[in-house]
Amino acid sequence: MRRRRPWCSVALWGYEMKSRETLRPGNGVTAAPGTLVGRRDALDAFAATVGATREHGFRLLTVAGEPGAGKTRLLAELATIAREHGLTPLWGRAAEFEQLMPFSALVDALDDHLEARCDELAGRLDPAQARRLATVFPALAAKAPHPEPDAGPGDRSGMVRYRLYRALRQLIDELAAPGGLALILDDVHWADDGSAEFLDHLVRHPPRGPVLVTLAYRPAQVTPRVAALAHIAGGYGNQVTVGPLDLAEVEAFLGPGVNRARARALYEASGGNPFYLEALARMSRLEVDDLPATVRAALRVELGDLSPASLLVAQAAAVTADEFEPALAAVAAQVEPAAALDALNELVARDIVRAAAGGRFRFRHPLVRQAVYESAAAGWRLAAHGRLAARLAELGAPATVRARHYERAGSFGDRRAAATLVEAARAVAPQAPVTAAHWLRKALDLMPDEPATLEERLELLMELSRAQGVSGRLVEGRDTARELLRLLPPGDHARRARAARICALMERQLDRPHEARALLLDELRRMPDPRAAEAVPLRMRLVAESMMRVDFRAAQAVLDLMPDSADDWEPGIAMAVAALRPMPAYAAGRVAEALRSADAADRLVGVALDDHLAEWLDAVAWLCWAETYLGRCSAALRHFDRAEAVARATGQTYILTNLLAGRARTLVVLGRLPEALETAEESVEGARLLNSGQQLVFALTQLCLAAALSGDSGAAVSAGEEAVRAGVGGGEVWGTMARQALGVALAAAGRPEEATERLLEACGEAGAATPRMDHGTLLASYELLGGAAAAQGRPAEAEAWADRVAALADPLLPAFAGLVPLARAHALRGGDPGAAAALAEEAAGLLAAAERRLDAGRALLAAGLAHGEAGDRRTARERLRAAAELFRECGARALAGQAVREQRRLGVRVAPGHGGPAAGPGTGAHGLTPREEEIAALVAAGLTNGQIADRLFLSVRTVETHLSHVFAKLGVSSRVAAATKLHRPG
Template sequence: MIAAALVPGKASMHDRVQAALVGREGELRTFEQVVGAVSADGFRFLAVVGDPGMGKSRLLAELARIADRHGLATFTGRATEFEQELPLSPLIDALDDHLDAQAHKLAETIPAAPMRLLASAIPALSGVAGDGEGEPLGGDRTGLTRYRLYRAVRLLLEELARPSGLALLLDDVHWADVTSIELLDHLVRHPPSARVLLAVAYRPAQASARLTALAEHGTRVTVEPLTRAQAEELLGPGVSAPLRRRLYEASGGNPFYLEALARVGGEPDDAGGPGTDELPPAVWAALQIELSGLSPTALRAAQGAAVTADEFEPGLAAVAAELPLSDMLAALNELVGRDLVRQADAYRFRFRHPLVRQVTYLSAAPGWRYAAHARLAAHLERLGAPAVARAHHVERSGAFGDRAAAETLVEAARTVAGRAPATAGAWLKAALALLPGEEPGGPDRLEVMLELARVQGISGNLIEGRDTAREVLRLLPPGDHDRRARAARLCALMERQLDRPHEARSLLLDELSAMPDPQAAAAVTLRTRLVAEALMRVDFRAAQAVLDFMPDDGADWQPGLAMAVAALRAMPAYAAGRIDESLKHIDAAADLVDAAPDEHLAEWLDAIAWLCWTQNSIGRYDGALAHFERAVAVARSSGQDYILTNLLAGQARTLTMVGRLAEARITAEESVEVARLLGSGQQLVFALTQSCLADSWAGEDDTALAAGREATSAGVGRGEVWASMARHALGTALINAGRLEEGVEELLTACDRFDSPRLDRDTLLSCCEALALAEAAMDAPERAAVWADRAQHLARHDRPSFAGVALLARAHALRGEDPAGAAALAEEAAGLLGGAGRRIDRGRALLVAGLAHDGAGERARGRESLRAAAAVFDACGARGLHARTLKELRRMGVRTPAAGKARRAGLPHGLSPREAEVAELVAEGLTNQQIAERLFLSVRTVETHLSRVFAKIGVTSRVGVVNALRRLR
């Protein structure tokens, strides 16, 4: 072949190919429409999809120009093939330079907590983390950290979008790390409240299912090959028809391939070379020809740059290439002149296309690349760069047996495990490849493997985590009972998350059968997990049988094991109706938990969770909340996602029952997010169940029903307690939404029509009360009485919460025939439920009392009860019940704020939900900074909401807001 530069007319042909944008008119029209929608209405998501070389990057450049013309601040970044494991790399590439200049300004407007999270992930913000900078993630190593980081990024985008909007354009996202894909998923499902365009470009064949599914939430533009006519138009009339035909046939209409071939004047005669999965041999050869025209120094410089980074600094590239900096700079002049490399900014350069970097990287000999990565790793270590910055190069240059390299990878993995567990897992795997394997039982290697199993579970790779834990069991000698117990317990936990309870149980039994002392500490460790498995199956007899075989303490027990055993004893006793015994177990376990340090709790959170759930079920709400809160904090700090969702769900359930609905909904949302990150169907059902209940009592019927439908249609956990709990939640939501017949059917299914119900006594009581309410509302007092009788049979009258629910069920059944008697029962129920801390149920009992008094002709007493009910619902945030109560008061002649106007949180004049939240917090005496941190907003956003509140209410101060709110109460 003759090089393009030596063939007359070839350079001008290349210039035409590079400059023209032919055959993309439809894509550009779509871009104009999407950007216009962003400017008019707010957030939009755009996916630009096409095979390698189709011109996605060029189209993103056109999109940037369109966004800029519409006044949007535009930021562009991309993921890279050789740095795929670096967390959030495309976002950092897009924003880091801008944030470096704006860091201190942003620190003044973004609250401290989200700013610390952003500083932990984005280098440009690392110097403005504020208080707590030494522990940027707040000690949280779970997926909840990632979720909160994603919320913080959303807040950052809202801030950057001021005042005219923002376009964030990310290229080559098929190469993005898992954390970046999770972030995109979060932003699409929880879009910024601002004019933000989020556009991504990726190759469909290399994209994950999660990435491709995002297009369903926005606009998808598929970039197709050029037609023959379009390719000929692109080449122009100066190229002969035979050559145009050859170029089109060789390129297949792919613009990048066409450009590469145009540079050398046609299809190369030699289609050799190593080739790749992405480049046809002809194009591979064409790019190699470009490289072959370089001087030896320039080629070496290009290869060093390809090893260094997608966007590289000359100094680091010189180290990789083993060139003096002066030679590197001279070589860059040649590389830029040949358009292989382009200047990114004043200090950095990048290859003109990722495929050019790929070919350049692979053109270097493997041994040379290995040495180049090693030089960079050593240089960065001398500079004091953190392990995370060095890990990419250490991974590609570490030598077998190099414990220092392995330690670097393990340190880097631990640093990013909370926010990027998939990356941590890759680095731990690389560390294992370096550690000696002659002694498979060696502590270093096996401890790293156990850590790998844990981060694989955290990242949602439950199957890999399970398999790693099983491999540890295979490698451990039979007599190493303590470590075998740790590995088996971890493996069983993941089998449970994978909805494989039988495998979990079999594994535990196999390990127990091999232990010589069935009551040794290692055996008891496994039995605690066996008890938990039985409790999940609602096999309380089996759980009790295992517990009966376990002592309360032992001389060889590790700290915390006695606490775990005590924590498990309460639930079987409660389920068997031995309430007094259960309460004694609760008190004993609570004392041990309260006295234990966090590091002891961390090892036994799956057992502590059962104590918390038993406290909730039996009506010990204060104790349940205190223990849930502490257990959640420990789970976060120890990175135990697989139990965190369960704990958050239980915390949300308890918050719902005591009427703290705003907190309950936030907690349930966090539980759902962690479950989705974890990829566990079981944990997702747990979380969605509580989200359904919290949303339903808050009056968000559509949201509640959506969560309930998703929970019950998950298809996992049949025959276990949590599947029945999901049906109970959906049935409750249907009845609250007024869909009584559907709700009754769901509740009957949840209770197995009381043939062999799996629900706990408290939930069964709630089912009976809800069924009595629905049947009475459908004019079936006899059927309502049946459910009241069943509630009476279930209730323990020395437990106020149980007795109160039973009385409320009876009041429903009597209201039509004996309203005075129903009112008396409802008032008694309200007293018991209020004393037990069940505020929403107290309000519901007061509502029934008010309606019953009115039915009995006691209108004054009815109004009094309804006013009390309205106050309860207002304080709890139960907006649906509050609106219904106000409607009944108006019917009885009491003037109240008009329903549906103004007040989702108690304010008139058409306030939005967010404005109402801000107003309520103002009334509580919080400052703007405190409100910002509570609602995860910037101070400036709070100020904006508050100015709108002033205008809508017609006041000029915070005092005016407080007075307006008090008048409505």
Template sequence: MEGRATHDADDRPGNAPLVGRREALDALGHALDATEGGTFAFLALVGEPGAGKTRLLGELTDAGAARSLPVLSGRAAEFEQEMPFGAVVDALDDHLEDHRTGLSPQALRLLGTVFPALADFGESGPATAPAGSNGSADPRVARYQLHRTVRHLLEELAGPAGLVLILDDLHWADEATVELLDHLVRHPPKARVLVAVGYRPAQASPRLAALVDAAGPHSVHVAVDPLTMSEVEEFLGPDVSASRCEALYKASGGNPFYLEALARMDRGGEPAVVADDAEGVSWDMGVAKLTEVPSAVRTALQVELSALPPEALTLAHAAAVAADEFEPGLAAVAAEMDEAEALAALDVLTARDVVRPAAVGRFRFRHPLVRHVAYASTAAGWRLAAHDRVAAHLAGLGAPAAIRAHHVVRSARFGDASAARTLVEAAGVVAAQAPATAAYWLEAALDLMPDDPAPDQNGAAPADGSPTRVELMLELAHVQAVSGRASEGRLTARNLLNLLPTDDTIRRARAVQLCAVMERQLGRVHEARALVLDELRGISDRQAPAAVLLRIRLVFDRIQRIDIRGSQAVLDTIPESAPGWGPGLKAAIASMRPMTAYGAGKISEAIAYAEAGDRLFSAASDNDFTDCLDCMVWLGFCEIFLGRYEAALRHLERCVSIARSTGQTYILGYFLAGYSRALLLQGRLAEAAAAADEAAAVGRELRSREVVAYGVMQQCLAASWAGDHEFALKLGDEAVANDTGSGEWWTAMACVARACAMVNAGRLEEGSAALIEACGDGTKGLDMSTLTMCAETLAWVRGVQGDAQDASYWADIAGALAVEEVVGDTGLARLARAHALRVHEPARAAVLAAEAADMLRAAGRLPDAGRAEFTAGLANGAAGLRAPARERLRVAAEIFESCGMHGPHAQAVREQRRLGVRVPAPGGRAASGAGGRGNAPYGLSPRELEIAQLVAEGRSNQQIAEQLFLSVRTVETHLSRVFAKIGVTSRVGVATAMNRHD
């Protein structure tokens, strides 16, 4: 914080010398160094209110400017916590005019839904967007789409010069802002960007506090601690006596802002109150409470404000009501003053350093705590009327509902239908990007509304166009579901069920479905099932659309558990069609049947059902899937299991589009995960990783461990196949850690993904044991296609380890699981047999592997075809057939390279070189082989390089010793030197480094 708190009133403390903070300043410098060096950095300044975070961020601004790094700053505000992306808009909005030409039309439309400067580009900008049927201004604008676009915007703003983005007081930020930052630290901008934030630890949400860990090596955490006694003496200056310094130090606790406030009062002739008790004014938006200000400091600030002339004090109160960064005209409206009076009062406030100039024509209080005290010290009735005056003024100017809502929610009276409509409209505008804010405004609207005079049997809206309480509660449950507020949402849905009459089956079914979704988000799958069953008992007509929707919900849950008998038992009671059923419901029912047939081993029947589901799904319109879209996920997954990848991609891609357009983001993650799996099997790794990443992002937005796991386990497999083993292992651990104990398919699949990552990273024994544990005896809920893949992997591991008998055992299992109709699985079974034979019958193994490669290529499973080609190449080499070995390895390398499988590609290249093939190194250089120490990576000797390459292939120390005719101890000695030269501590680190180098 600044020093010399005894300076004159017209001195600006922000310009005073900084006292202490050497370690913090060094950390700021390191962060700027990283940004100048071309990498992304995330800096978090964390400290109690008044500790000096803002001052340090000011130092960062000056240091960035000194390095010619552009700096943009914004902050969240205490009394505007619900405003979506408030701090980000504050920082960027004034600077977007000059960057329109660098953004695509689509990006401008997306950004126009958030930034007022680009509102004229928005498809449904904040100024004009009506509330949609699902409460979304433009439901196609999913949150993560907007996040990606903001990331690209930062890259555009950074340009070649770089960018420092400062966001202060983020403990008051809305959830949408924190979600955006979470995306940025997990997917850093590809530019010289430093994001610096300041927040108070006690008020920070868990997700905000976790940003530093999420940013990993890109992050810098700075704790802004209180000043020491000696620093307080320097802060106060030589004119303050030692005893007074000590008294002020004890009263302030070394907090610079508190110290300055007490010194100001002391300087004004009032005795500084020395007390260590704390009390404060609490105001709650449902997210975080306001700061508790120590009574001594609050008294000091009140004394400072009370010393103002009456007109200046009134304007200070009005400015606190108007906005965090206020225009004099708006503050004058709140104060009921004419412009001349307001400007004269503003002169006094600036002269007394109560407020300071901000942007052109706007002002801010010198510190948020000053505004806090100014706002809290107003009379409750006057404050309500002031908000009402501002809301009316903004309405007269034609301001959008989302801008007026902040004041309406603080001034509306019970029964004010106009205010309720404003809040509902505002909620509709922001629901897609900031559903938590939409939920807050809908709750406020409900608080204003009296109970409906009678249950709305026909769903008719009131004559004035206002929504009914039932309609608002249904909409509230929806936005709570998509904002990750499942606990609140399930209560809303259950309360809604208590209001709805028993014969309002359509809306009751939708409420039950939403509630069941949120119970699942909370890991309460049994409660979700009980809720559905209980509702079904009250519906006499079992074939009514509402009843069928709930019955197929039961099928959905049972398929998750691979309860084929239970699923089939319910489906057997549901016909293919009945009066009143729409195309979407018919398609939803048809989409469940393939999975139950597949689970029962009736593959031909499953294929026929899948084809029927395809026809019905294609014939239905997007609007037909308002209530039953989630059922379609099982059509996509079953098609993947059946090897019908193109059909699965087509269906899942459409489901993703429908989920976005109808606002059903609470089921979007499942579709994205299935889409990723299909892409991965086809070898489209980059696309698969992107889809999986989006699925995990959706899960984090929902705070659903299940949806996160669906996405993360697909990320794990994509990273593992790409050769990024450390990242894959981390993702595998995360996927397994999200197990809710439900015992469903995804929990076993998460264990499979992690085990496969271990195997691919060279941890063969540990990985194979984990894979066996994940599969069990085949009754742990895994599908046959996954079990076949696991059996083939285990056959490969045992073959590499030289255990032909155990490899043959797993090959037998793969053969028993595979069915003729699914060519890909049959190809894997044949590949498994090749693994078993390669130990003692390499020539026969080569033939089988080549046959497997053809089958897998025909099935569209390009990565597995590459693995089969690689196996055929190794087997031919072992059999002494060098020419076919070279050709198979060449084809394998080409496949791996086309798929982005860097680790397997490096292995194929090394095997080619062992057979005398000159393979160009990356960048067109001819490979130098193991000879020539100067060309070896990391300064490895020829022998060390050879051992490192074998480690990267997953060979154990014993296997390396046998192959190179060395002792195990000699291998261990060489390997310890490899660790030191590469800078790693594990075999996994060696494998990752070598694969990346190749």
């Protein structure tokens, strides 16, 4: 008999739902039980999809049909087909009454299999991955490494889910080895939000091995996110619709023992729905004319044939769980365990329930459980849930298990139920914030509205608002914040200001800037002294709102009314005010003031405690972006890294995604493209989880830039087009920046006309009164437009763009000074290549000194081309070799390829994968960069790409990119060959 785990060893949600490796067709009244009738089209589609999985890898199959259409029976056939093709089928089901339990269908599908392979997987999963997965799967909880926080004091942000989803994807890849995996999930219309988010992540980042993911659902009940998966999957997806049986198929289903008249009557009454047909056919004692009008009535008739004792136990079982243990059903029914087992004998004989693994039982169909549950009196059900909650508490079951019953049995004023719901919410908040929000709301509903509970309710409302915001329920989070404002006393200005600021932040995420501004102004008017310390947070948020609208004059006007510090200010406010000052000064062209303000803010942020940073992260984010725009990239990166860690620890996901986007942009400028891609990808995932259009545009813009410069022009254009297509942020900075990034991506993709059109639009040359982006990006765009004009044989136009670059450049910003001679070099290259070469060399030196490594590489490339055209082939080859090496170190594959092609055109023999004929400075053996050496060593040690990604905090995609470079430089095509060559002496 299978070992049972105690409640205390159960992981995140603690509720065991065990999978089956094979599917058993339902028992029916057919002439040949278990024989599938009809469905040839579906079976052919199944076979084709399984074959495609074996041959090409990941596939998504969706099976849609109305309740009782026979989806589960078809999944049994799919499991058989998958097994015949060498895939391991694992099957799980979501349940209606447990749909808040996090990842229930995945646990149902995988947990038994994981227990059998636990020891094997232990050596293949990184300890951090194992810890994350142990929060989901009971089978892994007992053998998981000792829990350690992911970062610092712990990560409370919604990005914990992103890392968990990556771990789940890696787990699926591991389970797919060596023959492939068919993950079959039934009834996903009842899946929790975490499962839906993970499936979305899995489709967008498919497993590498032969993995078939099949989702069966009711189309009228499925969430839009799950319904959209087939569309998102594109060529990887296939959808099968399960319709009703026709009359001939119904006759075959019923068999020769049913005459044609009765078969037709049953067909008409059931509409060809197999489950309804089976339920009606069971009523053989009735004449056809006496059939009830609905199948619900037919199920009631079926239940009416049970003895009272068996019906009671069936109702108790329906209250207990989708897959239940007899002992708990006995508690709910208030009968002795022996009596419950006697009743189960009758229920199994009548095919109401069926035996499952480990001495548990399950209803033959979710509709049967629903009918049994609804057949019980409402008051009795309430008491049964209460008895189960009490018994589970005695057994030491986690709060997450008890919460499901307390939310149904808890009565108004029941402090024990409320406390359990709060405890359960806090336990699941990092991985399942939707469930956490649901339980927090239930706890609040149980609390009496009285002065004694006010403080506790206010605290829970703040927690609820955060959980709703993190989970992407921004409207609900905003409404909760407004509810909090209504409850706060009119004179509690400090807390009211904090709540109003949070509410305004959420309005901003919802792309409702006018509502955000109105809320802030209204709260300011309520204050007797608008210059008091309590008003500062509201004024600071107004500054941020003005800057987002590119109304820097309004932002400066508010800042001018605020001192740098005051005796009655809380710790951290002076730092936050200082952090806001650089951006409007920079935007207004007061560069010297912006630099002084940045220095002052840098000093205050450096000595500020993390607690103070946490309170004002939105202000600190403006400092980080301003430093990037000012060309102070090292300082910006330092502040981005610290703010990111604080945002994770305090759960401020709506700011974290913005910080990640800014960090990605800074890394692009510094030429650290693999890190930039990783960071931008995480920002995009966070924005999708957050469901914020604004943050998604921010993130996609940076992903577009990083991918374009990395050489993945297809992904870059796709990200840029999605950012522009989002249609949010019209007239604001971030909408314009998305268009500029798309222009860069189109240029990298070899679409110069479209690129020029987008860049002109972003630069305000297509009707806008003034450009709505920072001067540095505008200056860089002018330089790109000049280069494009020169490449297309329009030197006069290139010269005009160079003049604009020179006019816009500021001597106080040396980070951008190198773009001036580079733009001049573009314009002169056709007519005076020697002068162009000299200017490009000057540009390369200035840009390298300013840490703009990619731009320095572009300048070296321009210098090499110009030297070649001027006849100085030796210098041309040197500059091109240096450019190729620099691009390779930065991860700019397309630019490195261009430099290599130009080298070959000049007669240089360049080995595949090398940026030049010899390894450049700073590279190791075989010409590998330090990062490539690190990854190669881990490959040689036997680590998978996923394990390497987790260890080095990179994406799997980034690891794969580095590994392709390693293979090319080593001249090998496999991991084994790479390890052999690295270990070979000399």
